[in-house]
Amino acid sequence: MALPTKEPVTPQNGVVRIAFVASAVPRRCGIATFTADLMAAVKAADPAVRCVAAAIDEPNTARPYGPDVRWRVKQGDKESYRRAARAINESSVDAVNLQHEFGLYGVWRDGVYDDHCVPFLETLQKPVITTLHTVLPQPEPQIRETVRRIAEHSTRVVVMAETAARLLRDVYGIAQRPVVIQHGMPAIVPRGRHRLKRQLGVEGRAILSTFGLVDPRKGLEYMIAAMPEIVARHPSALYLIVGQTHPELLKKAGEQYRNELVSKIESSAMSDHVRFVNQYLTQREIVDYLLATDVYVTPYLDLNQITSGTLAYALGAGKAIVSTRYLHAAEALADGRGLLVDVRDPDG
Structure with a gap:
């Protein structure tokens, strides 16, 4: 055709x-x-x-x-x-x-x-x-x-x-x-990490982050489950979950998913190592949080996802990236451009 x-x-x-x-x-x-x-x-x-x-x-x-x-x-x-x-x-x-x-x-x-x-x-x-x-x-x-x-x-x-x-x-x-046409990104100069950490009040921490509207498809609970082992090896590690709850999810279930994540954080004694930035960020704010990040993580559950804007941003900022093997990540992170792990595998 x-x-x-x-x-x-x-x-x-x-x-x-x-x-x-x-x-x-x-x-x-x-x-x-x-x-x-x-x-x-x-x-x-x-x-x-x-x-x-x-x-x-x-x-x-x-x-x-x-x-x-x-x-x-x-x-x-x-x-x-x-x-x-x-x-x-x-x-x-x-x-x-x-x-x-x-x-x-x-x-x-x-x-x-x-x-x-x-x-x-x-x-x-x-x-x-x-x-x-x-x-x-x-x-x-x-x-x-x-x-x-x-x-x-x-x-x-x-x-x-x-x-x-x-x-x-x-x-x-x-x-x-x-x-x-590969997913675009703003012009990002990959520098200023330590300065931005000071501005965000996370100086001296090893920052892992995930950006975007929060909903169960993001697989955030599996990253939270991985944090105790990460902290055992890197005591300064801090995982930032950046973004508001997806508006459609809010209409149907309120903050149920976020509250479940909070319960998992508390039950695993990770309150000092996982934080939420519960707001809808401007592009400039997204870039600032991204530049303060050491490792960007996309633990997404939908392996059919063919595009991810936040993954493109992280690549543009020159970040180390760990991701599940959804379609976009498998292509974008091939040839050693990132680390790929299985879905629902905190040990990965």
Whole structure:
């Protein structure tokens, strides 16, 4: 299956206008942060480019956005995606950039995935570049067909790992090779570790850290279980769990998972060696904590994860990294760039 051939973009008055379709800040969502960084990078690369956005909102949510957000899409409402596509068609936008994650573009009902991305793409009449943030290695037939149709209706597909490109070819049967663009990161100068430790009040400690929205898929309990052995060998070790609880988890279960982690820390007498930074950090704050880190850890449980922004940040900061063998880590940390361990294995 090949991607469609479309006419080249013809900018109006020499100015290219791009509409980004994704979740948008201040929504606390990895895709929203990624898209904001991408828009900023596009503007920095060419200040003449005009960027606007269609923001995907959770149901029953009222959220103030900046002036870049021209349209709102109600997540879970298929017709809302079509309306957004028609509005973009009627606008002066030259091209569309769509950031795809299954949860943003469809809903599961009784075990069946109801896709809302293809209806959007079928309605859209502008050239569209679609970035796939998830490419499952063993998809159910309906997911495989959904991805094939997304590719069919996209002018170009982008993935962030060679593994994803291989899967699209071998598993999904998509003939046209996608563009592989590795996950970006801010410009990080890897220095100032001791100064930043002093600023954060952890001077003299060997810092291990994990960043991102906290939820059970992160496998944090297994890193906590490994801490007694680590501390026995390195008494100054301190593990920082940096990030708020995932908003969707908060809605369903409150702070149950974080409270379970606290109980594990206390029962293992690790209160002096594991700390939470329970806040949503700016990019600058993330970089500061990362620069203060000695070893970055991603103990993630989902081996199908094809991209990790925090892993990309850690690589960019030149950190030593220990990770489970999820797809992105297995590729990014190959050839000695990091240490890979099995999931649910504190002794690893």
